[in-house]
Amino acid sequence: MKVCKFGGTSLADANQIRKVCNIIVSDSERRLVVVSAPGKRFDSDIKVTDMLIKCAKLAIAENNYNSNLDEVISRYAQIADDLGVPDIMNEISADFTKRLIKDTDNVKFMDRVISAGEDNCAKLVTAYLKSIGYDSNYIHPGQAGMLLSADFSNTVVLDQSYEKLAKLKNIKGIGVFPGFFGYSLKGDIVTFPRGGSDITGAILAASVKAEVYENFTDVDYVYSVNPKIIKNPKPITEITYREMRELSYAGFNVYQEDALLPVYKAGVPVNIKNVNNPTCPGTMIVKNRVHTNSPVIGVASDDKFCCIAINKYLMNREVGFGRRVLGIIEDEGLNFEHMPTGIDDISVILRESQLSDDAKDRLIEHITTELRADSINVEKNLCLIMVVGEGMSHNVGIAARATKALASVKVNIQMFTQGSSEVSMVFATSKADCEKALKALYEEFFEVRLGND
Amino acid sequence: MKVCKFGGTSLADANQIRKVCNIIVSDSERRLVVVSAPGKRFDSDIKVTDMLIKCAKLAIAENNYNSNLDEVISRYAQIADDLGVPDIMNEISADFTKRLIKDTDNVKFMDRVISAGEDNCAKLVTAYLKSIGYDSNYIHPGQAGMLLSADFSNTVVLDQSYEKLAKLKNIKGIGVFPGFFGYSLKGDIVTFPRGGSDITGAILAASVKAEVYENFTDVDYVYSVNPKIIKNPKPITEITYREMRELSYAGFNVYQEDALLPVYKAGVPVNIKNVNNPTCPGTMIVKNRVHTNSPVIGVASDDKFCCIAINKYLMNREVGFGRRVLGIIEDEGLNFEHMPTGIDDISVILRESQLSDDAKDRLIEHITTELRADSINVEKNLCLIMVVGEGMSHNVGIAARATKALASVKVNIQMFTQGSSEVSMVFATSKADCEKALKALYEEFFEVRLGND
Numbered sequence: 039m040k041v042c043k044f045g046g047t048s049l050a051d052a053n054q055i056r057k058v059c060n061i062i063v064s065d066s067e068r069r070l071v072v073v074s075a076p077g078k079r080f081d082s083d084i085k086v087t088d089m090l091i092k093c094a095k096l097a098i099a100e101n102n103y104n105s106n107l108d109e110v111i112s113r114y115a116q117i118a119d120d121l122g123v124p125d126i127m128n129e130i131s132a133d134f135t136k137r138l139i140k141d142t143d144n145v146k147f148m149d150r151v152i153s154a155g156e157d158n159c160a161k162l163v164t165a166y167l168k169s170i171g172y173d174s175n176y177i178h179p180g181q182a183g184m185l186l187s188a189d190f191s192n193t194v195v196l197d198q199s200y201e202k203l204a205k206l207k208n209i210k211g212i213g214v215f216p217g218f219f220g221y222s223l224k225g226d227i228v229t230f231p232r233g234g235s236d237i238t239g240a241i242l243a244a245s246v247k248a249e250v251y252e253n254f255t256d257v258d259y260v261y262s263v264n265p266k267i268i269k270n271p272k273p274i275t276e277i278t279y280r281e282m283r284e285l286s287y288a289g290f291n292v293y294q295e296d297a298l299l300p301v302y303k304a305g306v307p308v309n310i311k312n313v314n315n316p317t318c319p320g321t322m323i324v325k326n327r328v329h330t331n332s333p334v335i336g337v338a339s340d341d342k343f344c345c346i347a348i349n350k351y352l353m354n355r356e357v358g359f360g361r362r363v364l365g366i367i368e369d370e371g372l373n374f375e376h377m378p379t380g381i382d383d384i385s386v387i388l389r390e391s392q393l394s395d396d397a398k399d400r401l402i403e404h405i406t407t408e409l410r411a412d413s414i415n416v417e418k419n420l421c422l423i424m425v426v427g428e429g430m431s432h433n434v435g436i437a438a439r440a441t442k443a444l445a446s447v448k449v450n451i452q453m454f455t456q457g458s459s460e461v462s463m464v465f466a467t468s469k470a471d472c473e474k475a476l477k478a479l480y481e482e483f484f485e486v487r488l489g490n491d
Numbered sequence: 492m493k494v495c496k497f498g499g500t501s502l503a504d505a506n507q508i509r510k511v512c513n514i515i516v517s518d519s520e521r522r523l524v525v526v527s528a529p530g531k532r533f534d535s536d537i538k539v540t541d542m543l544i545k546c547a548k549l550a551i552a553e554n555n556y557n558s559n560l561d562e563v564i565s566r567y568a569q570i571a572d573d574l575g576v577p578d579i580m581n582e583i584s585a586d587f588t589k590r591l592i593k594d595t596d597n598v599k600f601m602d603r604v605i606s607a608g609e610d611n612c613a614k615l616v617t618a619y620l621k622s623i624g625y626d627s628n629y630i631h632p633g634q635a636g637m638l639l640s641a642d643f644s645n646t647v648v649l650d651q652s653y654e655k656l657a658k659l660k661n662i663k664g665i666g667v668f669p670g671f672f673g674y675s676l677k678g679d680i681v682t683f684p685r686g687g688s689d690i691t692g693a694i695l696a697a698s699v700k701a702e703v704y705e706n707f708t709d710v711d712y713v714y715s716v717n718p719k720i721i722k723n724p725k726p727i728t729e730i731t732y733r734e735m736r737e738l739s740y741a742g743f744n745v746y747q748e749d750a751l752l753p754v755y756k757a758g759v760p761v762n763i764k765n766v767n768n769p770t771c772p773g774t775m776i777v778k779n780r781v782h783t784n785s786p787v788i789g790v791a792s793d794d795k796f797c798c799i800a801i802n803k804y805l806m807n808r809e810v811g812f813g814r815r816v817l818g819i820i821e822d823e824g825l826n827f828e829h830m831p832t833g834i835d836d837i838s839v840i841l842r843e844s845q846l847s848d849d850a851k852d853r854l855i856e857h858i859t860t861e862l863r864a865d866s867i868n869v870e871k872n873l874c875l876i877m878v879v880g881e882g883m884s885h886n887v888g889i890a891a892r893a894t895k896a897l898a899s900v901k902v903n904i905q906m907f908t909q910g911s912s913e914v915s916m917v918f919a920t921s922k923a924d925c926e927k928a929l930k931a932l933y934e935e936f937f938e939v940r941l942g943n944d
């Protein structure tokens with residue numbers, strides 16, 4: 039059994055849905071299908087989910103949302119007509135209308151409304167598959183056992199779901215499962231963060247112990263570097279869960295980072311495939327991969343970090359200094375990424391978005407008064423660059439090649455840490471140097487070099 | 492006014508003391524002199540302080556210490572005879588005898604006995620200087636105001652000492668001050684850690700705002716690398732306090748690390764000089780130094796570290812994970828050196844001597860149960876190598892040169908951190924690779940290279 043997930047652009051109109059259904063029926067193992075809500079048909083188009091958010095906000099503000107609701111319904115009606123399944127619209131239209139009656143609190147209401155995009159898309163796809171002669175069934179997430187925590191708009195799966203959902207292994211025909219949401223133990227609809235259909239698919243794949251979780255997107259492969267920065271970068275045919283996690287973390291948006299855990303634990307491989315080019319083998323995310331000449335599999339960057347540098351003479355004599363610094367950071371509700379230390383220095387690197395000017399001032403105040411630091415400097419606009427690859431830490435010379443490549447383009451390394459993760463090394467540079475650094479590292483590790491060295 | 496400090500080997504016998512006194516009287520600014528206890532005259536000799544420790548231990552165990560005490564007294568008597576000041580022995584002999592009467596608790600008793608070496612050496616040197624016609628005075632640390640915390644054998648100076656000791660600026664003639672000890676507020680003798688005469692000198696130099704603190708040892712210079720590992724290494728003529736501190740920390744034993752703080756705060760330069768070659772300018776420790784071509788001033792290593800590597804999937808999502816790891820480390824009374832972090836990994840590097848097998852087991856138990864880590868590995872026999880130099884962090888390419896040098900001799904870098912300290916970068920390697928790594932780095936940064944890079 040294969041679990042397949044299709045994203046919003048793959049379901050944006052009737053033509054796309056036909057393409058998706060052709061892919062589904064071309065392999066009889068594709069028996070559990072997760073769908074998103076219809077996405078953009080063209081650049082300036084609006085995703086159904088965004089249209090629903092607008093409806094919900096109008097309803098919460100007690101404004102008239104009828105014309106907005108009509109737009110959503112007519113979007114579905116158009117697709118249903120084009121697919122030749124207009125009858126399904128009675129059910130879909132009634133569902134949207136009913137969900138928008140504001141009879142509960144705002145957070146519950148919002149999750150209930152925005153999940154309607156996926157839910158009704160699943161009904162549409164089911165109807166179409168039936169219409170072309172396939173045994174197809176819409177699966178109700180609540181009845182199937184997709185039980186989630188009551189953290190509205192940011193839920194996580196409850197452990198007991200896996201056992202319940204495992205029964206889907208025995209479904210007849212093709213099951214169509216709406217992505218992005220599930221039910222709390224109290225029976226409320228709760229949604230994952232945006233992009234959560236990847237997570238739904240991963241949970242299902244893990245539950246039924248699928249032979250593979252096919253995640254259809256609009257790229258042929260995951261690439262070794264961001265294709266927006268380097269043209270035609272080297273595709274990755276095989277990558278480990280750990281490598282993929284490090285790259286996702288550092289800005290690779292192909293596959294939702296949270297969607298790795300269920301498949302990683304269950305050992306289900308993930309295949310990133312292109313809905314527009316389904317015969318391309320795509321990228322396989324696996325437990326162990328065949329090693330090639332270079333242990334480096336990808337280079338990624340993310341440029342929204344800042345650094346709090348604290349200096350105090352004889353700091354290393356004070357038992358607990360580092361712990362107290364992190365305690366103060368935590369009191370502000372901040373999460374740190376790295377903490378490089380010198381003898382009398384400690385730096386804390388964290389995502390800049392977390393640190394408002396107020397929080398920054400409070401932090402400096404706390405560290406000054408509680409820890410009596412000699413100096414504190416906050417440096418913004420830092421870029422973290424990760425060089426990722428399994429077993430890299432045991433390969434003599436990777437650090438040398440990376441630092442040499444950065445020096446050759448005169449990029450100043452503001453921080454460099456290697457050693458805790460076996461899968462990556464991290465450089466911090468100024469935001470201004472970020473692209474130059476990424477290019478230099480890509481060239482060093484991926485471009486065929488002629489001549490010596 | 493110059494403050495001079497002379498170590499034990501410089502005061503080991505009458506000839507050495509004559510040499511020291513010639514140095515003192517050759518410069519009329521040398522008016523405050525700190526002396527250690529007589530050290531070794533030859534390799535198999537025993538230092539006076541070690542002889543006194545033995546006496547004290549015998550007394551504590553209520554064993555007969557008379558022959559041991561006689562040895563100490565005859566050592567002083569020999570020197571006094573050779574210097575032509577036998578009369579001083581009445582006072583010295585009585586003092587040793589009196590101190591060894593066990594009338595207090597063990598820790599107080601120990602400090603009182605072992606400080607006698609310095610105290611009586613100061614009396615000896617004073618008597619000799621007088622005998623050769625100089626106005627010379629023994630200074631009683633308690634009366635002069637060397638007030639210390641009541642942490643026996645590991646004391647620190649109390650802030651109020653500086654003001655009291657500042658009056659020494661106005662002493663007549665040459666003041667001879669015994670190193671290594673002072674008095675608690677209750678009037679008990681308390682000692683610094685071994686090598687504490689460096690600290691006494693630094694406190695005096697800071698108190699009187701000396702133009703320079705001359706620290707006489709038996710080497711011409713501080714060298715850029717340990718001369719036991721690299722033959723004839725490049726001498727350091729000028730080094731900043733911060734650089735010296737990093738090198739002292741990493742195993743440079745020329746100058747006691749704790750002795751930097753008082754002079755650093757007071758801005759008094761330190762001159763490391765050779766008692767056997769006093770015309771050699773030696774090494775100046777200053778606030779700012781003239782920069783040469785390479786920002787690297789020294790390379791040091793210390794091989795007694797271990798690493799606790801903790802892995803947990805999705806660790807970076809857990810606010811407070813790092814703080815809790817450090818809290819557990821602290822509960823065990825351990826002090827950490829570095830904490831490199833990956834996304835799902837955190838490593839804590841600490842001095843191996845701190846971590847008994849019991850402590851290790853408890854630590855693993857705590858981390859496993861409290862933090863539910865997926866895996867914990869303790870790696871012993873780690874060596875930390877520091878490359879030190881002011882302004883290094885802003886010099887593009889130093890990291891590249893260092894990592895390349897290490898790769899060229901196939902040294903695997905287990906951890907590398909740069910960025911928090913502006914003065915150093917730190918590599919961790921296995922103990923087995925330590926010497927090889929140090930040599931490669933020394934060659935890279937200090938040996939004249941012919942030809943291209």
